[in-house]
Amino acid sequence: MHYVKAKGILSANNGINLYRGCTHGCIYCDSRSHCYHMDHAFEDIEVKENALELLENALKRKRKKCMIATGSMSDPYMPLERDLQYTRKALSLIAQYGHGFTVITKSDLILRDLDLIQHINDRGKCVVQMTLTTYDDTLCRILEPNVATTKERFAVLKILRDMGIPTVVWLCPILPFINDTRENITQLLELCIEAKVIGILCFGMELTLREGNREYFYAQLDRFFPCLKEHYIKNYGNQYIITSPYHKDLMKLFHDTCEAHGILHQNDQIFAYLQHMTQKAEKEQLSLW
Secondary structure (H helix, E strand, O other): OEEEOOOOOOOOOOEEOOEEOOOOOOOOOHHHOHHHOOOOOOOOOEEEOOHHHHHHHHHHHOOOOOEEEEOOOOOOOOOOHHHHOHHHHHHHHHHHOOOEEEEEEOOHHHHHHHHHHHHHHHHOOEEEEEEEOOOOHHHHHHHOOOOOOHHHHHHHHHHHHHHOOOEEEEEOOOOOOOOOOHHHHHHHHHHHHHHOOOEEEOOOOEEEOOOOHHHHHHHHHHHHOOOHHHHHHHHHOOOOEEEOOOHHHHHHHHHHHHHHOOOEOOHHHHHHHHHOOOOHHHHHHHHOO
């Protein structure tokens, strides 16, 4: 871990990243790609020491309330957050200035901040987004070794459901010849149905590989799935998008299941939902109907 001074913290799309790098160890992580120009070891987390000051200044200047998002590049609930509490302090500022919030995470550490999440959602909108890739926890521990298991993440989704906090699941990535089975997708969808998620984001039964994350991914294939790397190279070469041979059938299963259970499954609709800031008055108006 090391500290840096950041020049800014809030992107044009109202996204924040308090940390750079990650210690989850997911074998497929796109954030390792060289195109992001990270000038330090991926596991040596960069902490933006002035992030909270920058965030408060940015929130003060906002003329219109909006959804603040985090988690797109680095999980804000990595283990170091237990001590640093940058994410919790950012949540406090977002609540203080009356904005909405949405987060992408694979960690059950988010349960620590349920008080602030509930506070924000009661007065506007807070959406928790959780990534699910693999129903079987033994396989999950290989693909995502240093993070909450699928069973633990599902427990978080159920707690949020019972609290009335809206949730969205990212069903990705799906790795060809590893977790691209009908059984896996069906079981994950069943979890989403039980958790009553608002929507499921799925960009295809595929993963992406490019310089930086491809090399790390292949090294992990050699470690855990002997000979599979050669199968990838033969079938996909240096392609960016690595699509499962079962893509068509699994996507039909995905869309049909979501449609049958009233779950949003068109990505543009879900992103529009995530970006829309709901005010308390609007919630009260909707409840009348």
